[in-house]
Each structure stands twice: as C-alpha cells, then as structure tokens.
Amino acid sequence: MPETSDVRGWFDTHTHRAQQFDAAALVPLKGDRRISVLIPARDEEATVGAIVTTLRTQLVERVPLVDEIIVIDSHSTDATSDVARAAGAKVFHVDEIVPEVGSRTGKGEAMWKALAVMTGDIGIYLDADVQEFTADFVVGLLGPLLTDDGLVFVKAFYDRPWSTGAARSSGGGRVTELVARPLILERSPALSGFVQPLAGECAFRAEALRAVPFVSDYGVDIGLMIDVLRDHGLSAMAQVDLGLRLHRHQDLAALSAMTQHVRAAFDLRADPGGPDEVESTATLFRREGETMQLVERTTTTVQRPPMDQVLSHRR
Ligand SMILES: O=c1ccn([C@@H]2O[C@H](COP(=O)(O)OP(=O)(O)O)[C@@H](O)[C@H]2O)c(=O)[nH]1
Numbered sequence: 001m002p003e004t005s006d007v008r009g010w011f012d013t014h015t016h017r018a019q020q021f022d023a024a025a026l027v028p029l030k031g032d033r034r035i036s037v038l039i040p041a042r043d044e045e046a047t048v049g050a051i052v053t054t055l056r057t058q059l060v061e062r063v064p065l066v067d068e069i070i071v072i073d074s075h076s077t078d079a080t081s082d083v084a085r086a087a088g089a090k091v092f093h094v095d096e097i098v099p100e101v102g103s104r105t106g107k108g109e110a111m112w113k114a115l116a117v118m119t120g121d122i123g124i125y126l127d128a129d130v131q132e133f134t135a136d137f138v139v140g141l142l143g144p145l146l147t148d149d150g151l152v153f154v155k156a157f158y159d160r161p162w163s164t165g166a167a168r169s170s171g172g173g174r175v176t177e178l179v180a181r182p183l184i185l186e187r188s189p190a191l192s193g194f195v196q197p198l199a200g201e202c203a204f205r206a207e208a209l210r211a212v213p214f215v216s217d218y219g220v221d222i223g224l225m226i227d228v229l230r231d232h233g234l235s236a237m238a239q240v241d242l243g244l245r246l247h248r249h250q251d252l253a254a255l256s257a258m259t260q261h262v263r264a265a266f267d268l269r270a271d272p273g274g275p276d277e278v279e280s281t282a283t284l285f286r287r288e289g290e291t292m293q294l295v296e297r298t299t300t301t302v303q304r305p306p307m308d309q310v311l312s313h314r315r
C-alpha cells in the first residue's frame, strides 16, 4: 500500500486549477498534434447542443485549440444526434463504428468506440448532461497535458452541488463518495488522491487509451484509472479543478446498478489476464400495487479489448 505521504506528495504536485491555463496560450504548445473532444451521449437533446456550440465557437472558431468535436450517439431515443449535428459536431451512432465487433449498450461502449473514429493525438471525454458548461472544462483538462509531456491522463474534479440556485449544497457524486472512494482505499489506494475518480471528464493521449480494455458500462471511468495507473504510474496522471459542475442526477435504482458496474470494474481490472465479464446479483424491493415484491437483479459487466487490437485486425 503506498504511503499516505506518496499520495499526499502526488496530490501536492499533480493537482491543478483550470484558471492556471489560457486557451490562446495553449495553442502553440499543440505543435503538430490534433485534439479531439469526444462526447458519449444517450438522450441528451436538452444539453448537448449548448455544449457543442460553446466548444465550436470558443475553442474551434475563436481560438483554434480543438480540431474536432465528436458526439457518439449511444442508442438515444430522442433528437440527440440531430441537435448535436446542428450545433456543429461530427455524430456517429455507436452501432456504425467497427460494426464487425458488434455493439453493446452503455457509456463505456460509446467511449471505447470513439477511439476508432477520433483523428486526434489527444482526446478529451466530456459528459453530455452538464448544465452551465463552459470552455474552461476543456482548457483546464488540456492545460496539464500540453504543458507536461510526462503526463498521459488528466482527470477533472469539481464541486457537485445537488441543485442549482442559492442552496447549492454538495450532495452530487453519490456513487463516488459511498462506493468508489472506499473501494479505492481498499483495492487501489494509490488512486486515493483523486477527488472525483468517477468523473466523466478527462484528457488523455490517444495511444495510452487505445492500449487498454474498456469496461462497457458505468465501470469504464474507474476501469481506465486502474489501467492507466498500472501502465504508466501515478506520476503520469494528474487532476484539474474545474470549479463547479451541475448535471442531471440519476434515481437511486440507476445508481444501484451503477454501483454494481463500478464494483465489477475493480474485479475485472484487478487481474488483466482474468475473465472479460463479471456477473453480480443484487436483491431489490419493488412495490407492486398493495404488495412489496422482492426481486433479484443480475448485472453483467463486460469489457472490450484494447481498441488498437481491433484496428490492427482491419489493416
Ligand atoms: O448508456 C449510456 C449511459 C450514459 N451515457 C452518457 O455518459 C455520460 C454520463 O452518463 P450519466 O449522465 O448517465 O452519468 P451520471 O453523470 O449521471 O453519473 C452522459 O453524457 C450520458 O449521456 C452514454 O453515452 N450511454
């Protein structure tokens, strides 16, 4: 188990603030590298358009920091694709990317398939449900990666109040606080300095993430952290304070399933040579009419192989 001082040392030297960085000042640091923003989106018609418009106007047109904005439609049932395309994003449906490997549901699947269509050397994942999105999310994530060649992965963190308005108490990030962070202390303590280990926003060097498996659902975020730590070490990872994030909060049933995926990701990624799927069963209670029913929910969490293996088979 790493010494707390090791984590403390990492925290003190590898924690940044978005305000440290300026979009225009980062452009010359790109060199000949291309930067792709990748947004997995399922039923996000209400928010994805504003996010893409902000990115396009501020970080493509006004300051040429971002080279492409890609939205991966993850089996949306609303107008996510049309809204994203109208705002200026390249839109791909998850089923149309590397169709030879089939298609699964889930956030991790959308993020994994984005690696097959991005043309950038550097990628940034963003969630599509963030309200009050600003370009600082991307500038802050890119800052450490463009100013320190020793980094391969930068994770976001922020205050996650439960609601907007004056009473912006904390309260968001329930799976993070109640499940992920205790599991990290128990099973991957080197990661215990990350404030938001499940944050959907991160920046990365493309070759680093094309070399690791992707857990296909909500376990993807912690799964990537575990693999990047193993492949590159903590010193190649950093985090950046983006200030405040307001987003849609899921109901407890959805969070309960998310918890099973996050727990399964630790099992899947703890043993790189192990199985590619883990099944977990939870007992739930559901009121049906006048009576309470006891039901069991079995969740199967699977992982996809490194994308560079899939792409090499195409050559
Ligand atoms: O099957 C899915 C589930 C989620 N998402 C996207 O992944 C991001 C984070 O998901 P969600 O908001 O559900 O997670 P939360 O932030 O509520 O934990 C959002 O952009 C979702 O649209 C996705 O692409 N496919």
Ligand SMILES: O=C(O)[C@@H](COP(=O)(O)O)O[C@H]1O[C@H](CO)[C@@H](O)[C@H](O)[C@H]1O
Pocket: 107, 127, 160, 171, 172, 173, 174, 175, 176, 177, 198, 199, 200, 201, 218, 219, 220, 221, 222, 248, 249, 250, 258
């Ligand atoms: O942090 C969490 O507990 C969950 C749910 O957040 P809320 O309790 O709904 O604010 O959200 C995070 O985890 C998900 C699973 O990894 C990610 O997909 C989300 O992007 C991240 O916000």
